[in-house]
Amino acid sequence: MIKIEAVVRPERVNLVVEALIDAGCGGYHIANVTGKGTQQGVEVFTGRGATITTRAALPKTVVTTVVKADKKDAVVEAIIVASRTGEDGQIGDGKIFVSPVSEVIRVRTGEKDAAAL
Amino acid sequence: MIKIEAVVRPERVNLVVEALIDAGCGGYHIANVTGKGTQQGVEVFTGRGATITTRAALPKTVVTTVVKADKKDAVVEAIIVASRTGEDGQIGDGKIFVSPVSEVIRVRTGEKDAAAL
Amino acid sequence: MIKIEAVVRPERVNLVVEALIDAGCGGYHIANVTGKGTQQGVEVFTGRGATITTRAALPKTVVTTVVKADKKDAVVEAIIVASRTGEDGQIGDGKIFVSPVSEVIRVRTGEKDAAAL
Amino acid sequence: MDSGSVAWMIMASALVLFMTPGLAFFYGGLVRGKNVVSTVMYSFVSMGVVSVVWVLWGYSLAFGEGGQFIGNFDFVGFKDVSSDPADGAMLFAIFQMMFAIITPALITGAIAERFKFTTYLVFLVAWITFVYAPIAHWVWAGDGWLFELGALDFAGGTVVHINAGIAAVVAAYLVGKRRGVDRGVEPHNVPFVILGAGILWFGWFGFNAGSGLAADGLAISAFLVTNTAAAVALVVWVILGHIHTGKMSAVGAATGAVAGLVAITPASGFVGPMGAIAVGLGAGVLTFYAVRIRYKFGFDDALEVMAVHGIGGIWGALATGIFAVGGIGLVDGDAEVLGYNVVAVLATIAYSFIVTFIILKILDVIPGLGLRAEDADEDAGLDIALHGERAYVGDGAD
Amino acid sequence: MDSGSVAWMIMASALVLFMTPGLAFFYGGLVRGKNVVSTVMYSFVSMGVVSVVWVLWGYSLAFGEGGQFIGNFDFVGFKDVSSDPADGAMLFAIFQMMFAIITPALITGAIAERFKFTTYLVFLVAWITFVYAPIAHWVWAGDGWLFELGALDFAGGTVVHINAGIAAVVAAYLVGKRRGVDRGVEPHNVPFVILGAGILWFGWFGFNAGSGLAADGLAISAFLVTNTAAAVALVVWVILGHIHTGKMSAVGAATGAVAGLVAITPASGFVGPMGAIAVGLGAGVLTFYAVRIRYKFGFDDALEVMAVHGIGGIWGALATGIFAVGGIGLVDGDAEVLGYNVVAVLATIAYSFIVTFIILKILDVIPGLGLRAEDADEDAGLDIALHGERAYVGDGAD
Amino acid sequence: MDSGSVAWMIMASALVLFMTPGLAFFYGGLVRGKNVVSTVMYSFVSMGVVSVVWVLWGYSLAFGEGGQFIGNFDFVGFKDVSSDPADGAMLFAIFQMMFAIITPALITGAIAERFKFTTYLVFLVAWITFVYAPIAHWVWAGDGWLFELGALDFAGGTVVHINAGIAAVVAAYLVGKRRGVDRGVEPHNVPFVILGAGILWFGWFGFNAGSGLAADGLAISAFLVTNTAAAVALVVWVILGHIHTGKMSAVGAATGAVAGLVAITPASGFVGPMGAIAVGLGAGVLTFYAVRIRYKFGFDDALEVMAVHGIGGIWGALATGIFAVGGIGLVDGDAEVLGYNVVAVLATIAYSFIVTFIILKILDVIPGLGLRAEDADEDAGLDIALHGERAYVGDGAD
Ligand SMILES: Nc1ncnc2c1ncn2[C@@H]1O[C@H](COP(=O)(O)OP(=O)(O)O)[C@@H](O)[C@H]1O
Ligand SMILES: Nc1ncnc2c1ncn2[C@@H]1O[C@H](COP(=O)(O)OP(=O)(O)O)[C@@H](O)[C@H]1O
Numbered sequence A, B, C: 001m002i003k004i005e006a007v008v009r010p011e012r013v014n015l016v017v018e019a020l021i022d023a024g025c026g027g028y029h030i031a032n033v034t035g036k037g038t039q040q041g042v043e044v045f046t047g048r049g050a051t052i053t054t055r056a057a058l059p060k061t062v063v064t065t066v067v068k069a070d071k072k073d074a075v076v077e078a079i080i081v082a083s084r085t086g087e088d089g090q091i092g093d094g095k096i097f098v099s100p101v102s103e104v105i106r107v108r109t110g111e112k113d114a115a116a117l
Numbered sequence D, E, F: 001m002d003s004g005s006v007a008w009m010i011m012a013s014a015l016v017l018f019m020t021p022g023l024a025f026f027y028g029g030l031v032r033g034k035n036v037v038s039t040v041m042y043s044f045v046s047m048g049v050v051s052v053v054w055v056l057w058g059y060s061l062a063f064g065e066g067g068q069f070i071g072n073f074d075f076v077g078f079k080d081v082s083s084d085p086a087d088g089a090m091l092f093a094i095f096q097m098m099f100a101i102i103t104p105a106l107i108t109g110a111i112a113e114r115f116k117f118t119t120y121l122v123f124l125v126a127w128i129t130f131v132y133a134p135i136a137h138w139v140w141a142g143d144g145w146l147f148e149l150g151a152l153d154f155a156g157g158t159v160v161h162i163n164a165g166i167a168a169v170v171a172a173y174l175v176g177k178r179r180g181v182d183r184g185v186e187p188h189n190v191p192f193v194i195l196g197a198g199i200l201w202f203g204w205f206g207f208n209a210g211s212g213l214a215a216d217g218l219a220i221s222a223f224l225v226t227n228t229a230a231a232v233a234l235v236v237w238v239i240l241g242h243i244h245t246g247k248m249s250a251v252g253a254a255t256g257a258v259a260g261l262v263a264i265t266p267a268s269g270f271v272g273p274m275g276a277i278a279v280g281l282g283a284g285v286l287t288f289y290a291v292r293i294r295y296k297f298g299f300d301d302a303l304e305v306m307a308v309h310g311i312g313g314i315w316g317a318l319a320t321g322i323f324a325v326g327g328i329g330l331v332d333g334d335a336e337v338l339g340y341n342v343v344a345v346l347a348t349i350a351y352s353f354i355v356t357f358i359i360l361k362i363l364d365v366i367p368g369l370g371l372r373a374e375d376a377d378e379d380a381g382l383d384i385a386l387h388g389e390r391a392y393v394g395d396g397a398d
């Protein structure tokens, strides 16, 4: 099994999770983070007399889903489609990270791995 | 070393972390997320004239702990006991994901791996 | 590629991310969590008539960055320098976890792995 | 009523109305994040439901000249309630309406995080009609039996606070303990608790200093003692909390202030500054330990309505009899008022207990109603389950 | 003006001023987390800009004796506006200032989450000058044509609410639809919505019961009907929402209350308690379905300004003509006032529509201005992009 | 005092009391998320401690007829303070109490996020007794030396704002710089800042328009100039901020409004609308650049108390001497009042500086007290460490 973590624009998260379900994901969870990448941080006030500092202040959302390895390509593709903005995308559209998961357990039943997804 | 990430019901998190400590975990951290799995999303108002939409609006909590590989079974078991609701569990009780960690460093001392846990 | 997750003191996070950029990281994201380790949980009121309970109530921040494997040592070192408090560090300064990432995709362009970082 | 008193009583009415959103925040901050909307709504919706009931029949039942125990239907729909300041009837009716709105909202602290919302709406109507209106009549109507007896309750120690506190006990008992709170609950938003307490304190000046129905020396004195008792009880709670834990809780400070305000309510027209200090001291100590004792009992009065409003109100009613100046208090050697107030307290406790019990028992068995939300709804949080709303939505989930 | 009326009118002015931060929270809670600062600032900054405009020339334009359609410059800088209570001019000018502050703030609900802030500042100045001041003159100045005609608007149904509602339609249309809201938006902070509604309700007593400019029976009556209509419309919204969804929305309750307050505004000096119930019922039903119908149209009136203030205000203006007591309402057999109010409504709609349209079209083409924020700024959120501030900063990011 | 004035002064007192929770939110929103409870508590607890001190001896020390420099103990426990409106003593004492509550709370902006809470409680008692009461006596008591001299301070520019500003400098200096703020701090909750500013603005009408102690023309005029100066300074801050950064800060708008309110405070009974605009302009520009200059100094006045209240208050005191109408201001050719006010400013600065310094130095060395929280507590946040509470608790951690 693999874990797919996608850092996406917050305004896209509802589309992304819909796409996940359509691609056959059994579940996911989302969390709000603050991120920086190619897209620069933004200037924010850090003092009242107009003192401005650059901070990694951009809100992003991480969508995490664990799926069977063979679903990887479909899921990644679904995420890309749902989170890319415009034809060619824009800086800050996000990143997808894939990493191995060695075991999954469903709390309710104790089922393991594929059966738990 | 391995990382154990458990998505549990928020109302169980205090029990879960107690169980972790009892099972010999050296530490953990918890974060609030919004999740969806077998348990369906819920209907929420997205417009004032009684427009309702289904959203992945269920609050869940992710408990993350990194432990030596040999503690895995004990920790997983502890989490299951603490987070399963009722005799047979209920949909939405949560999932546990186990994945490899290649290195751990303690910031304070620079200690590595097992010594850092 | 590898993922480096550092649990650090919230008050250090701005220094840590600056150090990351200096060390050549292409991006990162940060999230607020509640943590417990060697440093004990704290007592909080859980009832108005002065009922106190110990909770894992310490705020910590997780900084996550995915980098090429050869940057690992530089990045880890940068995080340590930025997040260790005082000469010898103090309990609660944090932990760094390194784990494998099998694939990275940039949403905007579809670029993969090293090119996506 | 001269124009100065009209000006003050309009403002006092607005202030008391504003207490209900204040209470919504005081209570809303104390619950868990998944029940904030629900808790806030218990209070807010009372501004709707009870206002309507009051205009339609509540005021008439409470203040119509129906006899010793209950009013009549003379003023239904505010018929013949004159807006002429010379008469003052409508202004009085408005001011009283605000008391009727907040009283059942106080009760909801006991049943927060689990009471079924639709049933609560019916409860509001029934409780104002069958519990609040009669007791208000007894104590404040010219022909009410406690009024005639000589019991003194300046601004609502019996009618509002003891009444709400006892109803809270009954309701908490009947609806049962919340699921999953054995390890204690941290208030999810302390600033909201302070905001609520601040608004309540502000509004309470209308509550107490308005209860003389005039902009005069009595209002001034009531204002002073109200502030003083709140201040003393606040300090007492902070200090007692520190003695027990070494920490100074903001929630404790807010609770202490409210307890002081509750206790001074019946006394505010009768005691002086030193009496107010005594009332505040007593209120602080008694309500603080009442909370601690409550833990030992089985019932889950979630937000301490009985300890704060019930015990605080009882202490206030007795303290009125003790510290009233002008030769009518125990410290001036006269036990008569104290005796009458004991009667008023006991009568309120008994009546509120019994009738609230009956109302809730009936609501429990009516098909489609029932007191308690489903277990699954309670676990998920009443906000999502019953209101279709999350109190706070992070960016990522618009 | 006697000292009681001065006392009340000072307080009433303060209450109406306080409505604007209340509105900031009502609106601020309804938007997404990335546009909170922006939404709150639209209202808050009006307290600055419009106050200044009002003192410098706004009041003079609105209430100078310039003729039927507009005032003059006699009172520029509040020259010759006497603070003597016997005259009452300055107190009236202050009270009216607070209305001028909140009216354009109401409009911002329609354009929230995308309107360019610098342009908004210019819009505030222009709109008060060219739209608000003239209409205020027509309706409330002694020589205004609608006043002379006999149209009745006690506290601002036309001047404030219909005016804002129509301007909102124009502005929402011209600025265009928000990006990325096709799936609907959850209010990001429901407690803030309730806080805002609570403050609005509280302040509205100043708005309506102050509009008689005295602490007298009219103020008392206006107070009662204001509260009653709000309460009824609150209950109507909760029930209609429950019928459609099975859930009881707190945001719905708050919206209903505001709708009731809007509708009773023009009527509050003229109707009795039963009339207030009718006004509240009508307001609840009409605004609820107005919101639902709005969805079918293309324009994105983000926070339902037209449905709540526009439709609510129109209903209130008509209802004034219908339910006014004392022989002047339709239910008393007299259709005259109703006719005049229809004229007032139509005139307000037409004028507000046209002049708001012209102002915005001009602002749109002025280099450096333009109505809409950059797409990238809108996506990132106006808070960071235009204000350099995040509404909430977690611990980890001081 | 007639009933209209009683009505207004009761309300004004309530409004000023309400400013303290307002301040709690203004300050609470500006700090980091780990020190919210602490910051809010500094203000809220003052409502408890100072109320008690005021009733017991504070009022007597400030307003007893003790001589030029300090009162006496005649009114200890409010003995012989008559509640009779004809006398007005108790109403005056209440109104003044609210000023005494908020003044030390203002200071806490300078020491936020690190001052030890238990020590703060002692500081409150000492500072009211040894700093506030004497200066209030000088300026406002009939036999105070500055009053006799002819210095004019309508509503507290010296007693409240300069006094707090200077004490803030001393306290910030002695308690030292916060740990880990070199990279600047983002306010953790901007809506709270706006909420606080909104409540402060609302309450300030009581502060200033109440300081004439009557519902009369002076109150009306004071109301107008208060609002005007706040509005102007708000706009100035927004524009200056935009010039420097290209963004329009909501925190800046709120700060500007407060600065305008501070500056108009001493002048509000003496200047007209045009004077108010001048006061607001000066206040906006001076306090804005005062903040920028403050950065260059070593001391960490965390929430800009000196820049806003100190500089704003000094400007206001001088501006009173400059813009006062009726032949007593510099613009009318008379420099006398300006001279007296310079004396009042210097005396306040000197006395506040020295005595605050002595008090804090003593508290610093008393065993068990000390000014500063432990480093570990400061790092973890004072909320958890000293109050045992987290401001906000997510669902996952009940
Ligand atoms: N190396 C990385 N590690 C972790 N998160 C990253 C990394 N690079 C980017 N991100 C996250 O992805 C978001 C989008 O990435 P960014 O580089 O700005 O856009 P793009 O991929 O279009 O160039 C960032 O805001 C950040 O949260
Ligand atoms: N494949 C998955 N990847 C990531 N998170 C998941 C996945 N499946 C479930 N979860 C998380 O676990 C929670 C509980 O899972 P759910 O499927 O609802 O219950 P159960 O495991 O009892 O069937 C979900 O709300 C979601 O947060």
Ligand SMILES: Nc1ncnc2c1ncn2[C@@H]1O[C@H](COP(=O)(O)OP(=O)(O)O)[C@@H](O)[C@H]1O
Binding pocket: B025, B026, B027, B028, B029, B064, B065, B066, B067, B106, B107, B108, B117, C007, C034, C035, C036, C037, C038, C039, C040, C058, C060, C090, C091, C092, C093, C094, C095
């Ligand atoms: N085994 C672990 N798994 C996950 N997180 C951990 C673990 N141990 C520590 N942490 C996180 O790191 C933080 C600092 O660790 P702690 O043990 O308190 O300090 P130190 O590393 O200096 O001994 C903790 O608050 C917790 O959030």
